[in-house]
Amino acid sequence: MTESSGKPVxxxxxxxxxxxxxxxxxxxxxxxxxFARHHGGAFILRIEDTDQKRxxxxxxxxxxxxxxxxxxxxxxxxxxxxxxxxxxxxxxxALYREWADWLVEQGHAYRCYCTAERLAEVREQQQxxxxxxxxxxxxxxxxxxxxxxxxxxxxxxxxxxxKMPLEGETTVHDLIRGDITFDxxxxxxxxxxxxxxxxxxxxxxxxxxxxxxxxxILRAEEWISSxxxxxxxxxxxxxxxxxxxxxPVILNPSGKGKLSKRSAGFTEDGRKVPVLLHEFREAGYLPxxxxxxxxxxGWSFGEDREVFTVAETIERFEL
Numbered sequence: 001m002t003e004s005s006g007k008p009v010x011x012x013x014x015x016x017x018x019x020x021x022x023x024x025x026x027x028x029x030x031x032x033x034x035f036a037r038h039h040g041g042a043f044i045l046r047i048e049d050t051d052q053k054r055x056x057x058x059x060x061x062x063x064x065x066x067x068x069x070x071x072x073x074x075x076x077x078x079x080x081x082x083x084x085x086x087x088x089x090x091x092x093x094a095l096y097r098e099w100a101d102w103l104v105e106q107g108h109a110y111r112c113y114c115t116a117e118r119l120a121e122v123r124e125q126q127q128x129x130x131x132x133x134x135x136x137x138x139x140x141x142x143x144x145x146x147x148x149x150x151x152x153x154x155x156x157x158x159x160x161x162x163k164m165p166l167e168g169e170t171t172v173h174d175l176i177r178g179d180i181t182f183d184x185x186x187x188x189x190x191x192x193x194x195x196x197x198x199x200x201x202x203x204x205x206x207x208x209x210x211x212x213x214x215x216x217i218l219r220a221e222e223w224i225s226s227x228x229x230x231x232x233x234x235x236x237x238x239x240x241x242x243x244x245x246x247x248p249v250i251l252n253p254s255g256k257g258k259l260s261k262r263s264a265g266f267t268e269d270g271r272k273v274p275v276l277l278h279e280f281r282e283a284g285y286l287p288x289x290x291x292x293x294x295x296x297x298g299w300s301f302g303e304d305r306e307v308f309t310v311a312e313t314i315e316r317f318e319l
Contacts, residue, residue: 007213008042009035009036009037009040010036010213011032011033011043011044011215011216011217011218012032012046012204012209012212012232013028013032013046013067014046014208015029015047015055016049017047017055017059017061017063018049018051019057019062020278021066022168022276022277023250023274023275023277023290026066026070026290026294027294028218028251028299030072030291030294031218034219035216035319038314038316039120042215043074044074044075044087045063045075045077045078045289046077046208046257047063047077047088048201048205049088049198050089050199050204051089052138062277064078064079066278066281069281069287070106070290070291071287071291071310084211084213089199090198095196095211096198096199096204097193097197097199098191100160100193100199101160102195102237103162103192106236108162108163108236109192109236110142110189111160111161112135112139112159112161112189113139113151113153113154114135114138114267118138119135122135123152130303131132134188135188135189137189139161144307145152152235154259157195159192159193159195160192161189162229162232162236163189163236165184165187165232166186167184169181169182169184169223170182170184170187170232171230171231172231172241172244172269173243174224174227175319176245176247180227180234181225187229202229204232205239206234206263209242210237210239214242215242217242217245218244219244219247220248221246221309223246247298248298250297265294277290291306291309292306292308294314299317301316302316
């Protein structure tokens, strides 16, 4: 396993401002921060707020306050600036539209005019026939005349979908897991740009990581399924994909599923335990204790030690 890409190390923590940050997200931020500090690189904070329906006022402040409380400073991002900004995705929408249009022009993506009603009918039919769910690629190979007709019928409303390869395999190298191979037949033509002009996670994530010169991506293993999507997007753009590592997730204290900000943490006997960062703070936990606790989840200092300083961790931290 190698962590060296021959480039300056630049990593990012890219939370969505959809509510209070939970301790699992903070662990991801911590591992990125430790990785950057160990390699003398840059730790970037980027706010991924393209899902405007789920945006919660005050969430960004909770994120920045929480990171600062734990001692995790960021080199670029909101409040500190940087050469690769802006660092809030809703302020970068023109860039996403530009590159979505470029993919269409190059034949790597297409405009989809399917209505919500048609998509619902397709889904119902797939369920009735016990077929895999997903878009049926109805608009993938429309003639120019058909596109013009649908454009007029829908009033110019469309989404942009990526043309996934229909055959073969996509292999992504993970710094922790090694090569992970996916059958392309299982991949859908996912939406890149929504009808409101905002990008989906996939487009914004890839475009931002490229233009912010991100060298390594350290994220939770729940995103493994998106890795082949991003690999094909990078190939479509002709860009080099950053090195990537998927970290084990922290489970809910109940043992049922991963930790989530949408569900409180309860043990089997019904006792509530903190899962959100502000709950730890309000319960009286000290920042060094939280950092030490999270560092021990998925990483080992060695020497049978479980208590160590941040400075000691930075010196030894590797994936």
